[in-house]
Amino acid sequence: MTDVTRMNLIQAINNGLDTAMAADEKVICLGEDIGKFGGVFRATSNLQEKYGRPRCFNTPLTEQGIAGFAIGLAAQGSVAVAEIQFADYIFPAFDQIVNEAAKFRYRSGDEFNCGGLTIRAPYGGGIDGALYHSQSPEAYFCHTPGLKVVIPSNAYQAKGLLLAAIRDPDPVIFFEPKAIYRASVGDVPNSDYELELGVAEIVQVGTDITLLGWGAQMIQIGKAAELAAAEGISCEVIDLRTLLPWDRDTVVESVKKTGRLLVSHEAPLTGGFAGEIAASIQERCFLSLEAPITRVTGIDTPFPLIQEKQYLPDHLKIYEAIKSSLAY
Amino acid sequence: MTDVTRMNLIQAINNGLDTAMAADEKVICLGEDIGKFGGVFRATSNLQEKYGRPRCFNTPLTEQGIAGFAIGLAAQGSVAVAEIQFADYIFPAFDQIVNEAAKFRYRSGDEFNCGGLTIRAPYGGGIDGALYHSQSPEAYFCHTPGLKVVIPSNAYQAKGLLLAAIRDPDPVIFFEPKAIYRASVGDVPNSDYELELGVAEIVQVGTDITLLGWGAQMIQIGKAAELAAAEGISCEVIDLRTLLPWDRDTVVESVKKTGRLLVSHEAPLTGGFAGEIAASIQERCFLSLEAPITRVTGIDTPFPLIQEKQYLPDHLKIYEAIKSSLAY
Amino acid sequence: MTVKSPPTVAPVFDDGSTVQIPTLRILQADGTLISGAQTPELAKELAHKIYRDMVYTRILDERMVGAQRQGRLSFYLTCTGEEASVAGTVAAFKQDDMIMGQYREQVALRFRGFSTEQFMNQLFSNAKDLGKGRQMPVHYGSRDLHFMTIRSPLATQIPQAAGYAYGQKLAGNNACTLCYFGDGAASEGDFHAGLNMAAVLKSPVVFVARNNGYAISTLSSEQYAGNGIAARGLGYGIKTIRVDGNDILAVYAAAIAARNIAVQEQRPVLIETMSYRLGAHSTSDDPSGYRSAEEEDEWRQKDPIIRMKNWLINQTWWDESRDEDLHKNYRKEILEELKLAEKCPKPPLSDLITDVYQDTPAHLLEQFESLEKHVAKYPDSYKVHGENS
Amino acid sequence: MTVKSPPTVAPVFDDGSTVQIPTLRILQADGTLISGAQTPELAKELAHKIYRDMVYTRILDERMVGAQRQGRLSFYLTCTGEEASVAGTVAAFKQDDMIMGQYREQVALRFRGFSTEQFMNQLFSNAKDLGKGRQMPVHYGSRDLHFMTIRSPLATQIPQAAGYAYGQKLAGNNACTLCYFGDGAASEGDFHAGLNMAAVLKSPVVFVARNNGYAISTLSSEQYAGNGIAARGLGYGIKTIRVDGNDILAVYAAAIAARNIAVQEQRPVLIETMSYRLGAHSTSDDPSGYRSAEEEDEWRQKDPIIRMKNWLINQTWWDESRDEDLHKNYRKEILEELKLAEKCPKPPLSDLITDVYQDTPAHLLEQFESLEKHVAKYPDSYKVHGENS
Ligand SMILES: Cc1ncc(C[n+]2csc(CCOP(=O)(O)OP(=O)(O)O)c2C)c(N)n1
Ligand SMILES: Cc1ncc(C[n+]2csc(CCOP(=O)(O)OP(=O)(O)O)c2C)c(N)n1
Ligand SMILES: [Mg+2]
Numbered sequence A, B: 001m002t003d004v005t006r007m008n009l010i011q012a013i014n015n016g017l018d019t020a021m022a023a024d025e026k027v028i029c030l031g032e033d034i035g036k037f038g039g040v041f042r043a044t045s046n047l048q049e050k051y052g053r054p055r056c057f058n059t060p061l062t063e064q065g066i067a068g069f070a071i072g073l074a075a076q077g078s079v080a081v082a083e084i085q086f087a088d089y090i091f092p093a094f095d096q097i098v099n100e101a102a103k104f105r106y107r108s109g110d111e112f113n114c115g116g117l118t119i120r121a122p123y124g125g126g127i128d129g130a131l132y133h134s135q136s137p138e139a140y141f142c143h144t145p146g147l148k149v150v151i152p153s154n155a156y157q158a159k160g161l162l163l164a165a166i167r168d169p170d171p172v173i174f175f176e177p178k179a180i181y182r183a184s185v186g187d188v189p190n191s192d193y194e195l196e197l198g199v200a201e202i203v204q205v206g207t208d209i210t211l212l213g214w215g216a217q218m219i220q221i222g223k224a225a226e227l228a229a230a231e232g233i234s235c236e237v238i239d240l241r242t243l244l245p246w247d248r249d250t251v252v253e254s255v256k257k258t259g260r261l262l263v264s265h266e267a268p269l270t271g272g273f274a275g276e277i278a279a280s281i282q283e284r285c286f287l288s289l290e291a292p293i294t295r296v297t298g299i300d301t302p303f304p305l306i307q308e309k310q311y312l313p314d315h316l317k318i319y320e321a322i323k324s325s326l327a328y
Numbered sequence C, D: 001m002t003v004k005s006p007p008t009v010a011p012v013f014d015d016g017s018t019v020q021i022p023t024l025r026i027l028q029a030d031g032t033l034i035s036g037a038q039t040p041e042l043a044k045e046l047a048h049k050i051y052r053d054m055v056y057t058r059i060l061d062e063r064m065v066g067a068q069r070q071g072r073l074s075f076y077l078t079c080t081g082e083e084a085s086v087a088g089t090v091a092a093f094k095q096d097d098m099i100m101g102q103y104r105e106q107v108a109l110r111f112r113g114f115s116t117e118q119f120m121n122q123l124f125s126n127a128k129d130l131g132k133g134r135q136m137p138v139h140y141g142s143r144d145l146h147f148m149t150i151r152s153p154l155a156t157q158i159p160q161a162a163g164y165a166y167g168q169k170l171a172g173n174n175a176c177t178l179c180y181f182g183d184g185a186a187s188e189g190d191f192h193a194g195l196n197m198a199a200v201l202k203s204p205v206v207f208v209a210r211n212n213g214y215a216i217s218t219l220s221s222e223q224y225a226g227n228g229i230a231a232r233g234l235g236y237g238i239k240t241i242r243v244d245g246n247d248i249l250a251v252y253a254a255a256i257a258a259r260n261i262a263v264q265e266q267r268p269v270l271i272e273t274m275s276y277r278l279g280a281h282s283t284s285d286d287p288s289g290y291r292s293a294e295e296e297d298e299w300r301q302k303d304p305i306i307r308m309k310n311w312l313i314n315q316t317w318w319d320e321s322r323d324e325d326l327h328k329n330y331r332k333e334i335l336e337e338l339k340l341a342e343k344c345p346k347p348p349l350s351d352l353i354t355d356v357y358q359d360t361p362a363h364l365l366e367q368f369e370s371l372e373k374h375v376a377k378y379p380d381s382y383k384v385h386g387e388n389s
């Protein structure tokens, strides 16, 4: 037996869930079609078979019910891992997440909490999914004190962050970049490991500009950094990994060094989380900034179908923005 | 008969609804307790009596139903004005608003639209309402292309903006600052008038710093500007009025002149709409800015009860932030 | 598919009006039993406790409405008229069954042992409030007493109760969940999600729908067009019963049976208690705008507390002089505790930021530090209201 | 309060299993009537039209699943097995009644007159798609045909249909709304909100719950524990009927009566059609992971199209050679239009930003301008896929 297995991102999720369920019998998975079928993306494959139906089951088709039920489970002392089939369908659960889960501990004066809650959902574009199978709703949750928001960008992170999320004492929204569920392949430890929440990863050290992103955008950012390198531009690349609370210190330090920041996400520009990052960083790095902080994001429309490629912030748009920033 | 009547903000809302219903029999008001009772804040007083129950009625207690029903009404060609009793209770309707109303026209290629929809809700703190009668959820909606978001700050605006919102061809979320429902009193034209959406109001011209806000915060900003004036600081005060789409040009012009910007809102800092404004303005006014853009907002907690005063961004906090900015 | 349904050739529509859902009644207004009715097993001590807690709650409610009028309290909300619906149900449950209420069930909390001091601490948001002064008055909660902290958003506790009870089932300790909500809340999507999930996933939860005829000003005829909330239980395949909510014996009998079903059969139960909100919706409300004094008077005749008192007296378990003493003592106790709680200091500023997360993150600590500095600069402007200076 | 409920002294629980909801059946598999059954009035031309549209839809579905397998299409979803549930209902409505569907009701759109070209334009997201190529395949819509554009989020159309129909009532033009949804969607909170609001506010809407036994992989026994969706209708006080969804005559008879009730009595109606999703959930799904071939075969014996054909032949309204011609012609037409639609240009880039608002706001125009410049700089990287270069 080796220590690592080569697997893709969705297999790493499945492996993370398996690891969590094996380690703690209080861990329960629930959601639409996640039982025998193993979920529409196969995240829960074989878990019902292995751990029994009471611990891994199909729910009726109601996201608000799934979230509410999972909050109740968590309040009772179980560790609830709920799947929302697509992040686009998390909105019926918005009240349960924002008014309930996020405020559960606070409003009770810590008499009660639902920290055992994790809500997983595939998110983002890239699968010809149009308006309702492509959205990136992370910013909605990042404006909600009491929640944590986590997004992995590769298989190794997926397992380690998921295990940390499941065991975190606060409710966590865990968005999975479905565009790279199969495309992102890497060595994943067979062991039970956690990656600390709230800590960004410096993927590449550089000196001219800081490129910041999360999820599937890291691939676009990586490609753009390569294009830039070919022109002699040295990019520092940071993968945020946890959006709430986000690792501001790491970003501040980087921007103080590079003097430039570009943030990229798929969600529409206005009100997206890049705005928060830009606002926060201009405050702390005002005197170091040599150019305005640049946002390369989706545009302010619903997510399209036929013009998905045009809509999405890709390596070329990031590359152009890097050059503009350097030329400022 | 005079041309104007002195009234408070909630009376102006009532008057605006009355005006809209009188002018167009397609206008329909619906919501919890809005019928005979006239709504918990009396926004719909006498409207059922005047226009009949079919056009002004109590709904069952379901915000997602109210929003969905109102969207259907609007799609049919009616002009639906739905009340959500408190903005804190708009979240069960989040899916209907964000996935449905906002995307209705786009997804159908303009075969259908629900532009006749307006959703009104009292929002904000100041009434000892704690977590669930105090929230300012505007940022959630401002991240949603397809919606318009409007917030008046006084009685005159309330009627004029509400009439414009009701008649606007796109769905509008209309948040009313309930803290000043009664406290804000002014002369309101008896006539049928509209204030253009998407246009900010320059409330006070100044040279040293731009203060930007909306809703009840305008009172705090006004007081802070006075304190600052006493120290010889000249503030330019802008009332945004429409948050989506927001009047960026007016703000840019002001900041290019003053070199400084402070944005204030009651909602928590992280992910609040001030972040979007700051990100956007630093991009366009980079070389004019003499200090970082400052945000004076609620802190990143649920809305508290006993420490409401401490939590809220008030004139003193704004005043201090003005001084810090000037001293930068 | 999975439904049993005989074939028919007649295209007949059914709107449910043929489905009879009777109302369980045992006790008459004068305290005697309806003919043919059976008293549930109810020991004298337990009957006394139920009665005392109902009286206590009535007095507490009267007193606090008064205190609110005097401006000593920002908000209050009574259980008045519905004491039997709540006391009769909670009395049938075990102390460690979880209660997830709406907000009008303070008698259940009293039954569990919440002290007058604890009520007052919450109502006055003082430093001793278990909820740390964060929520409006009447948002009680107690981990020790297995009473989940009340929240304002309606119906959210319903799917949560289904989940909580499912967890209890897996834990295998024969506990269950008791979940209250109103006729208005039952219109929320969360009601549907919660009851259906409980039915499908077989959660041991007893739902108590307090049908008091109103949701603030909204009549139940504007809330539903079917046969109350009970008719929906039938639709979910949930064992359902309707009871006279002003009849303590009927409520108790139904609740005992309901808990048995929930725990023995590991499935949900729905009880609909038919009653009336005798007071205003809350101290912010004035019912004269939407209902008549006559209607209120009619229901005052059916007062559940008087009815129970009459029964107790008929049983020779109670008498008027004991009743007077009880009232007097409770009034005194409540007034004394009220005064103490009013004077108790408010929670510290640091409570503003704790419990957002288990461990407060750096950005929030930073925000708090600058808030502390600011408040220190302007101490007079940030006195906590109600705080003695 | 507002419920009628006789008193009882017996604490008996009812889980609804005693409430009988029969299934309307008229036609047998061999095309003869069940004894005692009455044929609804159904003119020959209309019967032909219904049959043709059902056959058309079956062929369209087969062809497009094939096209998806060939990689010519990204996604498809069939109506297969449920054609009668949909065709039999839509046929009972007037052309300007609004239809608000879920996504598996393409035969209704065909019935209204949607052309093969229009289907293909949507499926291939080309420039002639009424929806401007913005939604996934099968998200059809047509203002002219009063068929509301399909959206992916489930059940959202249910409260919208209640509102739409309420608007029709106020307009006073005797039109109504026909709203389809699945057994899975009926678990959403929006279902509860929509049906209850329609009942209370008396909206002239006919809800058709297509109970096909599955929601993707989820069996209806994991979806609800009660007597199907119809049992809930009774709970809301909605006139409700259950029909054999594979029996075109039963469905049509129920739908004619339902529309009459909705329009004459101005109130909602619920029809539950019991049927089976004969194919995969969509081209992204493989049902072999969750159900048996035997089960599918069993249902294939009950094919609604064959049953109707047998009836038509019994009526001497149809014969096998006409049937063959029909199939052949449709196959040819569909294939031809498919090829044309494939070749049709895609919508222009500017369609990316129109219709977000009625008038595109400045900030979006600005974003678009810079996008246009960018795309112009890298034309090869932004070819619209499927676009001929
Ligand atoms: C989601 C939500 N919407 C609206 C409200 C405002 N509200 C508070 S109580 C109430 C009426 C509740 O009626 P019911 O459920 O019958 O309970 P009752 O007060 O009669 O006990 C309303 C509308 C709320 N608290 N939560
Ligand atoms: C709100 C929402 N949640 C989940 C989904 C994903 N989804 C699409 S179809 C489907 C099953 C629907 O089943 P049913 O309503 O029975 O319709 P059927 O496909 O059987 O016709 C699911 C879960 C969705 N589209 N919308
Ligand atoms: Mg009530």
Ligand SMILES: [Mg+2]
Binding pocket: D182, D183, D184, D210, D211, D212, D213, D214, D215, D216
């Ligand atoms: Mg189905």
